[in-house]
Amino acid sequence: MRRLPTVSDVAEVAGVSRQTVSNVLNTPAIVRPETRERVQEAIASLGYRPHASARRLRTRRSSTIGVRLDPGTDGMSGSLLDRFLHALVERADRSGLRVLLYTAADEDAEIAVFERLLDGADVDALVLTSTHYGDRRIPWLVEHDVRFVTFGRPWGEHDTTDRSHRWVDVDGRAGLHAGTTSLLEQGARRIAFLGWPVGSGTGDDRRNGWRQAMREAGITDLAGLDLQVEEDPQDLGRGGRAVAGLEPAPDAVVCASDSLALGARLALGPDVPVIGYDDTPLARALGFASIAQPLDEVAAAVLDLIGSDEGVHHRLLTPRLVQR
Amino acid sequence: MRRLPTVSDVAEVAGVSRQTVSNVLNTPAIVRPETRERVQEAIASLGYRPHASARRLRTRRSSTIGVRLDPGTDGMSGSLLDRFLHALVERADRSGLRVLLYTAADEDAEIAVFERLLDGADVDALVLTSTHYGDRRIPWLVEHDVRFVTFGRPWGEHDTTDRSHRWVDVDGRAGLHAGTTSLLEQGARRIAFLGWPVGSGTGDDRRNGWRQAMREAGITDLAGLDLQVEEDPQDLGRGGRAVAGLEPAPDAVVCASDSLALGARLALGPDVPVIGYDDTPLARALGFASIAQPLDEVAAAVLDLIGSDEGVHHRLLTPRLVQR
Structure with missing residues (x-):
């Protein structure tokens, strides 16, 4: 150099x-x-030219945001976070902000990275993804008075009124509600939900959107239609087998993810409507409908909240049903 | 904060x-x-604690590598570069290096970013992707004595002996040669190649691997079997239509990408062997074979060359055929 x-x-x-x-x-x-x-x-x-490090030293600001890059899962949800990162970097660039990446194997390792980055004043703020109920990173950052925004709500009780930190999230419940309602309008009645086992915030939220739309249509007996499978990147056929086992066959299937929807599509063929979630290349390639998260809006809202000292603490954005 | x-x-x-x-x-x-x-x-x-910016100022080293994040193409080749980024960040982290992301709409914009980053001593070195013949970024970096490594060879004449800059690449020709040879060994003779129009370095390299394996098997009349289509993320069926139009039908198809292979698979059904390239989630989901780039090895080689002042100027790595 x-x-x-x-x-x-x-x-x-x-x-x-x-x-x-x-x-x-x-x-x-x-x-x-x-x-x-x-x-x-x-x-x-x-x-x-005066050195940037010298300028940073004077101003104690690096105009840099730290983001964890999750281990490459190579699956569908990993690709969603990559797409969010693209949107974030493009938006940040336009505001003269830089994005510094780090990795961390678990929450304790990530907290150790926070300490290093903050000691060095290498970042001004952090963007956290993959939040979950009981996330230890959040109290640590709050306690150390660090500026941060999470893509993902706190997922505790009363989470949307929790003012302990700023967050942006997408309303998966609204997404599944819109998808299910659209199938009901097309005449489907026996609509199955293919999702993950009860207990994940994201998954339960999506399930509730389906339940609510079904109840609004007067369909209350959902027992046999609520299919719960563990996702396994090595066995994408698992969801398909659950759907194929339904007796009688469903009119349509709404799913918590595109990889589950892929299984349903391959098991049922193109004549049974299937709706996935995340609008991945899989959905486009196989031609099934999917619910798209507005990642560009999420990135804009994250940067907006990160720079703001105002009272707004969160944004819950509405996803969009992509028909095919 | x-x-x-x-x-x-x-x-x-x-x-x-x-x-x-x-x-x-x-x-x-x-x-x-x-x-x-x-x-x-x-x-x-x-x-x-002494400030990191102060340390950087003293040492004039930021231990940071700059990488462009390409606009989210949301397609299959975009996902390959995301997977490379994951491998690079994980490897860099273990060596105490950080990865700073930037975006740039075109080569001139990217050169302007280089100037900003280097003026500020914000990065010690750069990793370039998506290189092509006549890439203007490369002479600029050489002229300004900047330390950089490209993932992608120079793609000019005599490129593998070109010592003007350090690069790492994957031998797509060897990959297609291995894939085609494996199909020949299974008894296929009429093996079509589904690729991009002649003129892209990467695509022609892959085509040459197929040609060479076919010639070695004594099959010299390749005229009707060399299918060339523009990839269109909005119309993934294009490759499939080209393959379905072959008369007589092919015994097998080798492809320049997984999205082309997807089209072939959907057009021909699961009984005709199809081999894709990049081993994306699509290949796993639909169960066709694919040629995997060794991205972790690529990342290791990039970091190795970036820190080296030795005579080794490039590494050409061999991809792996993933059978399914």
């Missing part, structure tokens, strides 16, 4: 002390005009 | 000048033992 000119180089060329160069840069009024001119000529001839 | 203790805070608590604190930190031998002890006590009681 080329060596950049330093204050010492400027001082040598101008025949003055380093302190005088520093005075010209920071308090020019106290320097004699002839000296000031000589230093400014040296600065111009060398192409010297 | 919490305010970190500064040299001034230490000076105040110890009742000495800022210069004395600086001396204790940098040239302790010149400070009287009693004073040194007082300053060290103040450092300990305040939890002061």
Whole structure:
């Protein structure tokens, strides 16, 4: 890497002390005009520019946001966070902010990374993803007075009124409600929900959207239609087998993810409507409908909240049903 | 964000000048033992740590690698670069290096970003992706004596002996050769190649692997079997239609990408062997074979070359055929 000119180089060329160069840069009024001119000529001839690290040192701000890059799961939900990262970096770039990536194997390791990054003033703020109920990172950051926003709500009780930290999330319940309602309008009645076992905040939220739309249509006996499978990247057929086992066959299936929807599509064929979640390339490739998270809006809201000292503590955005 | 203790805070608590604190930190031998002890006590009681920006300023090294995050294409090749980024960040983390992301709409914009990053000494080195023949970024970086490695070969004539810059790439020709040979061994003779129009370095390299394996098996009339389609994320069926139009039908199809392979698989059904490229979730989901780039090895080689002043200028790695 080329060596950049330093204050010492400027001082040598101008025949003055380093302190005088520093005075010209920071308090020019106290320097004699002839000296000031000589230093400014040296600065111009060398192409010297005050160092960003020096600027950061003065201002204690690095204009940098830290984001954890999750281990490559290579699956569908991993790809969602990658797409969020793209949206965030593009938006941040336009605001003159930089994004620094880090990895961490678990919450304790991530808290150790926070300490390193904050000690070094390497980041001004953090964006957290993959939040969950009882997330230890959040109280640590609150206690240490660190500026941060999570993509993901707190997932505790009363989470949408919890003011302990700022967050942005997408209303999965509204998404599944819209998807299920659209199938009901097309005449489907026996609509199955293919999701994860009860207990994950995200999954239960999506299930509730389906339940609510079904109840609104007067369909209250959902017992056999609520299919719960563990997702397994090595066995994408698991959801398909659950759906194929339904007796009688369903009119349509709404799913908690596109990979579950893929299983349903392959098991039932293209004549049974299937709706996935996250609008991944899989949904486009196989031509099934899917619920798209507005990742560009999420990124904009995260950056908005991260820079804000106002009272708004969260944004719950509405996803969009992509029909196919 | 919490305010970190500064040299001034230490000076105040110890009742000495800022210069004395600086001396204790940098040239302790010149400070009287009693004073040194007082300053060290103040450092300990305040939890002061020399600022990372200050360290960087002294050493002119930020231990940071700059990487462009390409606009989210949301397709299959975009996901490959995301997977490379994951591998790079994980490897870099283990070496104490950080990865700073930037975006740029085109080559000129990216060169402007280089200038900003280098002026600020914000990065020590750059990793470039999506290189192509005539890439203007490369001569700019060479001319400005910037340390960089490309994931992607120069793609000019004599590229593998070109010593103008360091690069790592994956031997797509070897990958298609292995895939085609494996199909020949299974008894297939009429093996079509489904790729992009002639003219892209990557695509032609992959096509040449298929050609070579076919010639080695004594199959020289390849005219009707060399299918060339523009990939269109909005119309994934294009490759499938080209394959379905073959008369007589092919025994098997090797493809330049998984999204092309998806089209072939959907058009021909599961009984005709299809081999894709990049081993994406699509290949796993639909159960077709694919050629996997060794992204973790690529990341390791990139970091190896970026830190090296030795004579090795490139690494051409061999991909792996994932049978299904």
